[in-house]
Amino acid sequence: MQRPNIRTVDLSKTTLRELNQELHTLNSSTDGAWEILNARGFHAVAVGVDAPVSIDVRGSVGYYCAGMNKQAAVTVHGSAGPGIAENMMSGSVRITGDASQYAGATGRGGLLVIEGNASSRCGVSMKGIDIVVRGNIGHMSAFMAQSGNLVVLGDAGDALGDSIYEARLFVRGSVKSLGADCIEKEMREEHHTALAALLERAGITDVKTSEFKRYGSARKLYNFNIDNADAY
Amino acid sequence: MTYHNPPVTPRKSATFDDYTLSEIRRAAQTGIYDIRGAGAKRRVPHFDDLLFLGASISRYPLEGYRERCSTSVTLGTRFAKKPIELKIPITIAGMSFGALSAHAKDALGRGASLAGTSTTTGDGGMTPEERGQSKTLVYQYLPSRYGMNPDDLRKADAIEVVVGQGAKPGGGGMLLGQKISDRVAEMRNLPKGIDQRSACRHPDWTGPDDLEIKIHELREITDWEKPIYVKVGATRPYYDTALAVKAGADVVVLDGMQGGTAATQEVFIENVGLPTLAAIRPAVQALQDLGMHRKVQLIVSGGIRNGADVAKALALGADAVAIGVAALVAIGDNDPALEAEYAKLGTTAGAYDDWHEGRDPAGITTQDVALMQRLDPVKAGRRLANYLKVMTLELQTVARACGHNDIHNLEPEDLCALTIEAAAMARVPLAGTNWIPGVTQGGL
Numbered sequence A: 001m002q003r004p005n006i007r008t009v010d011l012s013k014t015t016l017r018e019l020n021q022e023l024h025t026l027n028s029s030t031d032g033a034w035e036i037l038n039a040r041g042f043h044a045v046a047v048g049v050d051a052p053v054s055i056d057v058r059g060s061v062g063y064y065c066a067g068m069n070k071q072a073a074v075t076v077h078g079s080a081g082p083g084i085a086e087n088m089m090s091g092s093v094r095i096t097g098d099a100s101q102y103a104g105a106t107g108r109g110g111l112l113v114i115e116g117n118a119s120s121r122c123g124v125s126m127k128g129i130d131i132v133v134r135g136n137i138g139h140m141s142a143f144m145a146q147s148g149n150l151v152v153l154g155d156a157g158d159a160l161g162d163s164i165y166e167a168r169l170f171v172r173g174s175v176k177s178l179g180a181d182c183i184e185k186e187m188r189e190e191h192h193t194a195l196a197a198l199l200e201r202a203g204i205t206d207v208k209t210s211e212f213k214r215y216g217s218a219r220k221l222y223n224f225n226i227d228n229a230d231a232y
Numbered sequence B: 001m002t003y004h005n006p007p008v009t010p011r012k013s014a015t016f017d018d019y020t021l022s023e024i025r026r027a028a029q030t031g032i033y034d035i036r037g038a039g040a041k042r043r044v045p046h047f048d049d050l051l052f053l054g055a056s057i058s059r060y061p062l063e064g065y066r067e068r069c070s071t072s073v074t075l076g077t078r079f080a081k082k083p084i085e086l087k088i089p090i091t092i093a094g095m096s097f098g099a100l101s102a103h104a105k106d107a108l109g110r111g112a113s114l115a116g117t118s119t120t121t122g123d124g125g126m127t128p129e130e131r132g133q134s135k136t137l138v139y140q141y142l143p144s145r146y147g148m149n150p151d152d153l154r155k156a157d158a159i160e161v162v163v164g165q166g167a168k169p170g171g172g173g174m175l176l177g178q179k180i181s182d183r184v185a186e187m188r189n190l191p192k193g194i195d196q197r198s199a200c201r202h203p204d205w206t207g208p209d210d211l212e213i214k215i216h217e218l219r220e221i222t223d224w225e226k227p228i229y230v231k232v233g234a235t236r237p238y239y240d241t242a243l244a245v246k247a248g249a250d251v252v253v254l255d256g257m258q259g260g261t262a263a264t265q266e267v268f269i270e271n272v273g274l275p276t277l278a279a280i281r282p283a284v285q286a287l288q289d290l291g292m293h294r295k296v297q298l299i300v301s302g303g304i305r306n307g308a309d310v311a312k313a314l315a316l317g318a319d320a321v322a323i324g325v326a327a328l329v330a331i332g333d334n335d336p337a338l339e340a341e342y343a344k345l346g347t348t349a350g351a352y353d354d355w356h357e358g359r360d361p362a363g364i365t366t367q368d369v370a371l372m373q374r375l376d377p378v379k380a381g382r383r384l385a386n387y388l389k390v391m392t393l394e395l396q397t398v399a400r401a402c403g404h405n406d407i408h409n410l411e412p413e414d415l416c417a418l419t420i421e422a423a424a425m426a427r428v429p430l431a432g433t434n435w436i437p438g439v440t441q442g443g444l
């Protein structure tokens, strides 16, 4: 099925450098669709894009795919290596397979959807990004998470939300353990509403918000106090 | 019968000196370790322990005011499409907006631009004032990633991946709640008034192999235009330099243990890391072993105070230096004119180091608007430019006296050491001998 205006780049013929260079010539008034073939685990595929284009990557990618993305809607038809969508500003990134460590690290905005599982440190230091994971997430996820939302339909590993600030975590399955200063919090009406909106944006329709628990900061470590030293 | 001690002068312990005793009492009273700014205050072998030999019959000097002695340096010649050209080899080190006031950052940018050199952002991101005032601005890429975004990355002239700092190699950062103004909170995406921790490790890479991939990503985002520096605290300089080169750095920044900080535990500042003097030769050795000396440039920092220090760092193999504390002093930090105010803070001019508290009477390490207004960025920038000019003249004076028409021709053979320790660390002979401990056998 060939859509009009689709620009196809085959990474077995074009260099990564040429691809990224061309993507950087696009600007906010460019739209259109890109298809990238033979991703073959390349690192830094479609990084630093700042245009409202859609980019379909065929095959699995290495580290930092869609790093610092602005505006673009990137879909990886495969799995992603470490640091997918790191420091994303806006737009969206979707992985149809699994994601390795640090997915969405330090992301500032936009939506990251992982249809498989995510490894450790998912959402580390997140600063406003929304992350939705259909499967499970690994240990130390949402470490020092500052803001944004992390939604997990499966289970979370050890030390979820260690040293968390103001990010909101919603987990449907079990949580192996909570990290320092992270506690379970009440799901109030506003949280059901926010979660429903996140699920809708992620295109997930087969779960109910009532199946989730919410976690966040106890805010006990916000100002250093010697009597809390054992918690660190 | 009672025995009377004959009167003697009361004797204090060298081990338990007054400072040590006061620190034990402070710890016992508060239950918190001491956090402070600035660098190590203990004496460690340093550039003062080296001397230049000067010219003689076998080497002739250059005429002071007439014969050229060039000072320019180009950084980032390895991979970057747009290397940085500086008129002088003295740069301004990364110091964060947050730790420093907006006026102080403004002043540093002005001073550096007047002198033809670069300045550097810090933990906390890039401010428009700083970008505006700095002709050449290096953008730090830190573990916290506070304020990090691709637009500022592209506005920068170079990118510095910070692995560590000399004052606290292996340590993260802490900006205490009292310094978190609305603007600082907004830039860092955290609530106002809470202590802001900066992680000690990068969130999305660990180890040299990942670093290589991270540097590649940054180059791809910025289309291979900008030099990429890697900054390390001095701990294992031979290996860190070699690994940074392997990971694809254009420039290695090596910060010795005396290097300043905005806020770190005293125990860290005084007890972790290698002195600057001991770190330079192993780093240069690594570059030479890889055939990369002068191809990957080396910037050295940590306790650089004057043109002689710069000359000595360059003679040992550095391409440029960076200054932190000295630049702050040049724009007015710890000025004795403010003695009355330092006294009120329980300290004295020259010893004030509670930069994390945000009450700096000089308006430099504060976010308090009234205090910050005391610092005139234009005048302070002028002072910094003057100071940089003096250092450069001093550097040229020494280089000419050693017979060099380019400051980068200074070499270890121009130096001797005053102490055995300095001779061993700098790998130059003890004065009056040809003995380099660990290298030569000694004798005359």
Ligand SMILES: Cc1cc2nc3c(=O)[nH]c(=O)nc-3n(C[C@H](O)[C@H](O)[C@H](O)COP(=O)(O)O)c2cc1C
Pocket: B037, B038, B039, B093, B094, B095, B096, B099, B100, B121, B122, B123, B140, B162, B164, B165, B166, B231, B255, B258, B259, B260, B261, B262, B301, B302, B303, B304, B322, B323, B324, B325, B326, B355, B365
């Ligand atoms: C107030 C202050 C803030 C600093 N902030 C940072 C920072 O944000 N990032 C960084 O890599 N180093 C930071 N440093 C360290 C300097 O970049 C530099 O390594 C050090 O000051 C050099 O030593 P010197 O002060 O003896 O010249 C800071 C230093 C000072 C004094």
